[in-house]
Amino acid sequence: MGQRKLLRVLDGETVFPPPIWLMRQAGRYLPEYRETRARAGGFLDLCYNPDFATEVTLQPIRRFGFDAAILFSDILVIPDALHRGVRFEAGEGPRMEPIRPAEIQDLDPSDADTHLAPVIATVARLRAELPEETTLIGFCGAPWTVATYMIAGRGTPDQAPARLFGYRNPEEMRALLFLLAEMSADYLVRQLQAGADCVQIFDSWSGVLDEASFEAYAVAPVARIVEKVRAAVPGAKIIGFPKGAGALLSTYRQKTGVDALGLDWGVPLSFARELQAQGAVQGNLDPLRLIAGGQALEEGVRAILDGLGQGPLVFNLGHGITPDAPIAHVEALLRLVRGG
Numbered sequence: 174m175g176q177r178k179l180l181r182v183l184d185g186e187t188v189f190p191p192p193i194w195l196m197r198q199a200g201r202y203l204p205e206y207r208e209t210r211a212r213a214g215g216f217l218d219l220c221y222n223p224d225f226a227t228e229v230t231l232q233p234i235r236r237f238g239f240d241a242a243i244l245f246s247d248i249l250v251i252p253d254a255l256h257r258g259v260r261f262e263a264g265e266g267p268r269m270e271p272i273r274p275a276e277i278q279d280l281d282p283s284d285a286d287t288h289l290a291p292v293i294a295t296v297a298r299l300r301a302e303l304p305e306e307t308t309l310i311g312f313c314g315a316p317w318t319v320a321t322y323m324i325a326g327r328g329t330p331d332q333a334p335a336r337l338f339g340y341r342n343p344e345e346m347r348a349l350l351f352l353l354a355e356m357s358a359d360y361l362v363r364q365l366q367a368g369a370d371c372v373q374i375f376d377s378w379s380g381v382l383d384e385a386s387f388e389a390y391a392v393a394p395v396a397r398i399v400e401k402v403r404a405a406v407p408g409a410k411i412i413g414f415p416k417g418a419g420a421l422l423s424t425y426r427q428k429t430g431v432d433a434l435g436l437d438w439g440v441p442l443s444f445a446r447e448l449q450a451q452g453a454v455q456g457n458l459d460p461l462r463l464i465a466g467g468q469a470l471e472e473g474v475r476a477i478l479d480g481l482g483q484g485p486l487v488f489n490l491g492h493g494i495t496p497d498a499p500i501a502h503v504e505a506l507l508r509l510v511r512g513g
């Protein structure tokens with residue numbers, strides 16, 4: 174296990190060419206994903222069916238031979254386990270019942286273990302079916318990002334409803350984030366015990382928080398998750414992805430204790446190199462360079478390999494791959510990275 178490339182990098186080793194995987198690598202840009210998704214029915218039916226979820230997780234591994242597979246599920250299975258009425262309507266993104274401050278004390282996590290059991294079953298199936306050398310990544314959403322959906326009831330451009338909720342109801346906000354942190358830690362522990370090699374915590378919307386809110390809502394709950402996961406699984410390897418955190422990335426790593434930092438494409442490579450002196454980094458190609466292909470793709474890959482290839486690096490995009498990504502460009506990306 175120790176020799177899986179991505180785990181060596183999380184341990185601080187430099188591996189060149191670097192291991193590569195892509196956030197959202199199982200998804201709508203693949204015709205085989207669209208086919209399985211149509212057979213599964215709804216998106217959540219896909220997440221909770223171990224046969225279908227295993228199949229779509231393996232699809233990008235079979236097609237491209239990425240160094241890591243990421244469990245197929247969604248960050249919103251946690252609010253779903255809290256009975257928030259989560260649904261995914263075609264072409265519209267996620268919806269759920271917006272939560273009011275007074276409802277937070279009544280949230281009941283007692284069904285979560287049962288509710289999430291099919292996802293854990295998928296993890297076990299995946300470890301048995303994946304090639305020996307492929308790292309299996311489990312994941313959860315960070316409490317702040319999950320809360321932005323629970324509060325607004327949907328995705329929002331600037332997460333204003335959740336930010337206002339936090340300023341107006343700081344106690345309830347903290348209670349919500351710490352409930353989510355406890356549940357997420359238990360969920361990650363079960364993934365690791367079922368066979369995940371490491372886990373990633375997605376904080377897609379941490380970039381909208383001011384410094385004090387970042388500390389309270391992005392750092393503190395994730396530090397709690399890391400502490401609780403490592404108490405149950407000593408030495409658990411954890412990647413934090415606080416998208417948009419910018420200058421706060423360094424303190425995020427120090428205070429949360431994550432092993433690796435996921436970087437978005439706005440992080441300058443010179444700053445990324447300083448962060449790399451403290452431990453592994455992951456990223457950070459602009460997903461639009463992958464759409465454009467050609468010279469834009471080549472230059473973007475070259476800059477990252479030149480800038481970060483001499484330290485512990487996991488090659489990835491700076492955010493998820495989008496449905497319009499051409500398969501030929503993903504193949505070109507792999508050739509560019511693996512050609513060194």
Ligand code: CP3
Pocket residue numbers: 195196197198199200201210216243244245246247248249261266267312314318328375377493
């Ligand atoms: O990376 C992977 O391949 C693993 C699977 C995965 C999905 N979502 C599958 C998915 C992971 C790790 C996620 C994380 C996730 N989900 C995040 C954090 C990462 C990020 O991208 O910022 C967030 C914010 C969500 C919430 C979510 N799920 C949204 C906003 C949407 C709709 C947006 C869209 O692209 O339609 C989803 C749906 C979703 N999750 C899809 C996939 C493949 C598309 C649904 C479909 O097939 O119709």
